[in-house]
Amino acid sequence: MSYFFNYFQGFCLPMPGNLFASYVDWFHNFNCSLLFGVLFFVSAMIVYLISNKYYLKSYKEYQLAELLCSLIPTVILVIQMVPSLSILYYQGLMANDSALTIKVTGHQWYWSYDYSDIDGLEFDSYMKPLDELKIGEPxxxxxxxxxxxxxxxxxxFCVTSADVIHSWALPSFSVKVDAMAGVLSTVNCNFPMVGVYYGQCSEICGANHSFMPIALEVTTPEAYKNWVMGNVL
Structure with missing residues (x-):
């Protein structure tokens, strides 16, 4: 069943960009497989009972059936709980060691980035108009x-808002953090591959909600140092 969901990876769903996103995708496919299995079993039982000509005129206690109806859902929930806690534990390990802190602030309708560890490195990020796009830019x-x-x-990433509620989301890394005024929400990420990754504000925040993209560029350490020096000095 998981192969069925993996078929859509890269077609209408983004490919996982790091190990955490791979875990989240696997957990999603695993849960969907369980849910489809339960749906198939319950549907088959309903069809069987409806089409069955025989029935009991007087209902009697059936303790084994009652026990199974309590035990089987409990086992399914435990099976779901184990990988869920493992993912939460892995996410907690990532939060223990951060080499760089970036404050992300949502506005109507753009994002601001403040590199807290680097004095003077902060900027606003607006969507490019259509007439300014270069070849290959989405x-x-x-x-x-x-x-x-x-x-x-x-x-x-420390995410907050300067006005209404926004949501900073990068689907390739399974990241979606609500940006709320007066609240500083944090999320830790690791980016193992060089490239440009896109996202959008995922909370309806007004008339131009659809024009509030996110573009994250992952570069080599040398290119990153050159970029910092070019933007600070």
Whole structure:
């Protein structure tokens, strides 16, 4: 059953960008397989009982059936709980070691990035108009200032809002953090592959909600240092 869900990877769903996203995708496929199995079993039982000509005129206690109806759902929930706790534990390990902290602030309708560990490195990120797009840049996703991070580095993102509720989301890394005014939500990520990854605000925040993209560029350490020096000095 999991192969059925994996068929859509890369077609209408983003490919996992790191190990955490791979775990989340596997857990999603695992849960869907369980749910489809339960749905098939219950549907088959309903069809069987409806089509069965025989029935009991007087219902009697059947303790074994009552026990199974309690035991089987409990076992299924435990099976789901074990990988869920493992993913939460792995996510907690990532939060213990962060080499870089970036504060992300949502506005109507753009994002601001503040590199807390680097004095003077902060900027706003707006969606690029159609007439400014270059060949190969995606429509409604490219921005004028990308958030640039070094490859294979644990990074802490502190997400908040300056006005209404927004949501900072990167589907390739299974990241979605609500940005709320007065609240600083944190998420840790590691980016093992060089490239450009896109996302969008995932909380309806007003008229231009659809024009609030996120562009994250993962570069080599040398390119990242050059980018920092070029933007600070």
């Amino acid at each position: 429509r409604l996703l490219e921005v004028d200032n990308r958030c640039v991070v070094p490859v294979d580095t644990n990074i802490r």
